[in-house]
Amino acid sequence: MNSHVRVEAQRSIPTAIDYKVYHDPEIFAAEQSNVFKGRTWCYLGLEAEIPNAGDFRTSHVGETPVVLVRGQEDKVFAWVNRCAHKGATVCRSLRGNQADGAFVCVYHQWAYDSEGTLVGVPFRRGMKGVGGYDKDFNPANHSLEKLRVESYKGMIFGTFSSEMEALEDFLGPVMRKYIDRVFHRPIKVLGYARQYMSGNWKLYSENSRDSYHGALLHLFYPTFGIYRQSQDSSGELAEQGFHNVFTVSKPKGDIDYTSFGDEANREMQGATKLQDERLLQFRPEIDDDVGLHIQSLFPNVVLQQIQNTLATRQIVTHGPDKTELVWTYFGYADDNEETTRHRLRNLNLVGPSGLISMEDGEAVELCQQGTIGAEGKYNFIEMGGDDVREYYAPMGMDENAVRGFWKGYLELMGDALSSSTVERPA
Amino acid sequence: MTIADPVLQGLVDSLNAAYGLCLDDGRLEEWPEFFVEDCLYQVIARENVDNGLPAAVMYCDSKGMLVDRVVALRHANVFPEHFSRHLISRAVVTGSDGNTVTAEASYAVLQTRNDGETRIYNAGKYVDRFLITDGTAKLVSRTCVYDTHRIATLLATPI
Numbered sequence: 255m256n257s258h259v260r261v262e263a264q265r266s267i268p269t270a271i272d273y274k275v276y277h278d279p280e281i282f283a284a285e286q287s288n289v290f291k292g293r294t295w296c297y298l299g300l301e302a303e304i305p306n307a308g309d310f311r312t313s314h315v316g317e318t319p320v321v322l323v324r325g326q327e328d329k330v331f332a333w334v335n336r337c338a339h340k341g342a343t344v345c346r347s348l349r350g351n352q353a354d355g356a357f358v359c360v361y362h363q364w365a366y367d368s369e370g371t372l373v374g375v376p377f378r379r380g381m382k383g384v385g386g387y388d389k390d391f392n393p394a395n396h397s398l399e400k401l402r403v404e405s406y407k408g409m410i411f412g413t414f415s416s417e418m419e420a421l422e423d424f425l426g427p428v429m430r431k432y433i434d435r436v437f438h439r440p441i442k443v444l445g446y447a448r449q450y451m452s453g454n455w456k457l458y459s460e461n462s463r464d465s466y467h468g469a470l471l472h473l474f475y476p477t478f479g480i481y482r483q484s485q486d487s488s489g490e491l492a493e494q495g496f497h498n499v500f501t502v503s504k505p506k507g508d509i510d511y512t513s514f515g516d517e518a519n520r521e522m523q524g525a526t527k528l529q530d531e532r533l534l535q536f537r538p539e540i541d542d543d544v545g546l547h548i549q550s551l552f553p554n555v556v557l558q559q560i561q562n563t564l565a566t567r568q569i570v571t572h573g574p575d576k577t578e579l580v581w582t583y584f585g586y587a588d589d590n591e592e593t594t595r596h597r598l599r600n601l602n603l604v605g606p607s608g609l610i611s612m613e614d615g616e617a618v619e620l621c622q623q624g625t626i627g628a629e630g631k632y633n634f635i636e637m638g639g640d641d642v643r644e645y646y647a648p649m650g651m652d653e654n655a656v657r658g659f660w661k662g663y664l665e666l667m668g669d670a671l672s673s674s675t676v677e678r679p680a
Numbered sequence: 681m682t683i684a685d686p687v688l689q690g691l692v693d694s695l696n697a698a699y700g701l702c703l704d705d706g707r708l709e710e711w712p713e714f715f716v717e718d719c720l721y722q723v724i725a726r727e728n729v730d731n732g733l734p735a736a737v738m739y740c741d742s743k744g745m746l747v748d749r750v751v752a753l754r755h756a757n758v759f760p761e762h763f764s765r766h767l768i769s770r771a772v773v774t775g776s777d778g779n780t781v782t783a784e785a786s787y788a789v790l791q792t793r794n795d796g797e798t799r800i801y802n803a804g805k806y807v808d809r810f811l812i813t814d815g816t817a818k819l820v821s822r823t824c825v826y827d828t829h830r831i832a833t834l835l836a837t838p839i
Contacts, residue, residue: 599739
């Protein structure tokens with residue numbers, strides 16, 4: 255009946271993915287266990303968000319609510335935000351400081367310390383000899399579900415997997431080098447934006463790895479005559495395929511605007527001029543000419559520097575077609591007021607209202623809407639080849655990193671997805 | 681509580697009503713004209729304001745930047761086709777000094793996309809500073825502090 259050849263997901267290089275992966279609740283459930291709670295490190299937040307003892311922020315691993323806390327000895331802990339008694343949400347604020355380090359569930363006042371260990375149960379012995387828990391009740395067995403936590407250069411990650419290799423090994427030397435680049439000096443958080451898309455998280459994950467769409471979907475630069483597709487760009491992948499970093503360097507020497515005609519898109523001619531060019535002003539502050547650095551760390555974060563904007567974008571999966579993107583904007587700790595204002599001006603370019611990025615939210619939703627009922631039909635990811643390379647110079651003409659995403663994803667999903675991946679007949 | 685000068689109250693409320701209708705009618709090119717040249721317009725999450733954090737999703741500190749926004753919306757940006765509908769409360773005038781008036785007003789922006797459903801898209805308040813000259817008000821600064829910190833898809837049209 256099925257003309258497609260079934261292959262083992264582990265062996266396939268995915269240039270064609272069944273659209274079912276964006277819609278199927280069972281695949282979504284399998285992703286929660288295989289990807290987000292599986293052999294990965296998930297981004298939870300920045301050290302700079304919780305600088306003091308008792309500081310906490312709520313976060314997510316996939317769809318699972320977790321809380322990130324800095325304990326009394328400066329160590330950071332993360333636990334699932336679900337009381338061990340009745341499953342109630344324990345920490346109900348987005349962020350704050352719990353000076354005494356105690357997190358108390360409001361329902362029956364079970365109390366946990368910052369590590370998530372149960373430290374108090376009301377009426378544990380009952381009252382006047384009546385009620386209470388059995389004398390064998392051991393609070394140590396009723397703690398919050400704890401994650402392993404490690405951080406790299408101020409980015410905090412957590413994992414549910416006890417077998418997971420160290421965070422540094424998961425990131426690998428190439429990804430670490432680029433994280434080092436952004437976090438070369440202490441940062442300070444400038445604020446948040448949250449964006450809720452009616453689309454699957456993998457559509458966004460593909461989008462952030464897709465250098466092909468850059469100058470085609472995002473027309474801000476060409477409209478104002480300030481973009482060349484022939485800028486120096488490079489892409490690097492981690493060994494697993496699923497992390498990537500894409501950089502574009504400021505062109506050296508004179509800019510030849512006449513080349514636009516040759517690279518024309520929908521609107522490439524740039525008849526319009528910016529009224530206020532401060533919006534785009536770029537002040538190199540890292541020892542290179544890189545003006546755009548987009549780094550997708552599987553499975554749930556994008557680290558970016560675009561001009562002088564710095565941000566993490568955390569992907570939260572609320573359902574097969576519900577994805578939240580939490581933007582955390584930051585600057586460097588030693589920024590003066592004028593530098594901060596410059597960053598705020600540059601921030602117009604990115605985020606939910608970003609002049610060069612708002613379209614990504616729309617692209618995700620268009621793909622979600624367009625693939626409804628398309629189970630058994632496949633996308634086509636062969637721009638720039640059908641393989642996965644660790645280094646490439648995409649010039650915007652390559653989907654290497656998208657294939658890398660699927661390669662890593664399929665390996666983690668294993669049999670949970672093998673019936674969804676096909677190799678097309680040659 | 682002091683009662684605001686009814687003339688100032690009227691100027692502020694009239695500007696707010698015209699401002700909302702201008703955006704809702706899609707007359708985006710007229711929108712920068714509600715501001716003075718050296719203006720500040722920002723759209724910022726309440727969670728940032730409450731925590732003393734400055735990052736805004738739109739931050740335009742000149743009228744030229746407002747014009748650039750409009751040109752980008754018309755020619756560059758891709759977003760779901762939609763209508764906006766502003767519901768703006770009567771303003772509370774919080775101060776006046778010479779030609780300058782400060783005021784705040786609550787707003788709700790409803791959005792209707794091509795599926796025809798009207799949704800509450802963005803709710804918050806305007807925190808404003810007006811310059812009154814020759815009997816008309818212009819915005820020196822407008823900060824849209826939004827409660828709806830989960831922005832649906834994206835935020836393209838100004839609030």
